[in-house]
Amino acid sequence: MAALKQEISQLATLGRLNLTDEEEKKFAGDLQEILEFAEKINEVDTENIQPTYHALPLENVFRDDVCQPGPPIETVLKQAPASIDGYFSVPRVIDRE
Amino acid sequence: MVDDVVxxxxxxxxxxxxxKLFCGCSTKFGDNPNANTCPVCLGWPGTLPVLNKKALEYGILASLALNCKINQKIKFDRKNYYYPDLPKAYQISQYDLPLAEHGTVKFNHDGESCAVGIERLHLEEDAGKLVHSSVSRESYVDYNRSGTPLAEIVTKPELTSPERAESFLRTLKKQMEYLDVSDCNMDEGSLRCDANISIRRDDGSLGTKAEIKNMNSFKAVRKALSYEVLRQRKLLSRGQRVVQETRLWDETTEQTKSMRSKEEAHDYRYFPEPDLVPVRIDKKWQQEIGFKLPELPDKKFNRFLDEYQLTEEAARTLTDSRPLADFFEQAIKPDVSAKTVGNLIISDVKRELNERGWDIGQVALTPAALTSVASLLEENLISSNVGSELIAELVESGGDPREIVEQRGLKQISSEDQLSSVILQVVSENPDAVADIRGGKNQAIGFLVGQVMQKTGGQADPGTAQKLLREEIL
Structure with missing residues (x-):
């Protein structure tokens, strides 16, 4: 349980979620149940079963290489928390990794 | 110490x-920020990506050129990380079923033939571009590049020096340009390179590697990796250890710097992309694309050696780019030698291109005009100097070389009768030089040939002039 709680805490950090200690405990419990439920799949013999990569029985869905205009820039920037000179503006970040 | 660099x-x-790879937005470089964006590449909820068939075909073409095995069944995966250049908070990439694997690229390094294994080639979408404000505590994001198709090519750790790494990269760039799958413009970021580098331990096992990023030119690749070899050697010789980390190349200080990596940042939690269905590439489709494979640089190089009897250096220069090689072949006609045409391109056309920073596509010179200049030279109708001047003019403003030569009287005087009076004059005006030659100082003949050239306005054939001068003096 303690290990799971730590995992929840790390996942929260990766997802930029601010969880309280109480929430971490609750989600750790939920995760425990989910994992146990998923464990059941191990009871099935999957020796000769091909892995499923997609729920739909479809393959090769493509589009042609044709350009289509997007929405006007005003609409695009309306979705930004803030914008300046056509750019999305965000709190300063340093270079990645 | 030999070959311990990996x-x-x-x-x-x-x-x-x-x-773009999954939506209809334009991939054009340099448009206004966020002008080429849409709900898909901005990651709006409820939108669905659809794979661009052309991007996949380009990827297959590149894989075939790198001698990779194409996987018949491939899928896309989500690579999760949280950063403002990535609006969905995941990048659509490929994890365990990449487009292609197990390739090899042969390349030439300083006359030595080398080869490097290709681990894999996969398709993925590019991220947006961040600009960091110098005045405020803000960063600005342009998502025009977000969703642009990339082929990521990963080599095996088999390159044994920074210089070899550079030679390989040059070969790879040339191949991609030949295939016409990328413009490979490094300034615009169409070709980007990261490296893993380590020094082997004394027992031959692999040392700890560092990852180097931000190398935006061939020179940067060579310099950054050379710096890193020295840095790691210094650490090891002092008994210290190399830290596994990502380091950024700083162009101005010419050093690599640690990025203070957070361990957790590398937890990408890949999982299959549920919004895209798998892709099956059957043999037939692969073959159809294979038919579109052009003659690659290596093959063209060997053919140029055999077919046109060029030197290795000439063949290499002429196959440097596909348009240049095509121009050369279009200018070859039965009545001129390939060598003359090739030399004109290598010495004169290339010089004019370098002076202007042009490529062959920008010249007013036509292949037919180049053929004419070559035949004028072979017929001994013009001197090589006039040939050079003609090329310079044709590159700039085009025209018919034979007409230009006729109109301006640029024909070379090689008839002995026409030259003999000038020869006599030069001999009588320069008794000292004549005496030197008679006294065995052969190099003085050059001075006299120069005099003949001057008196004929550059039109004398220097070879004939020299021969006549010798006959007159000795």
């Missing part, structure tokens, strides 16, 4: 489709 490269090649 380098592997990760190269991102932007595929030159009109539209």
């Amino acid at each position: 380098i592997g490269l990760e190269v991102h090649v932007q595929l030159q489709t009109q539209s």
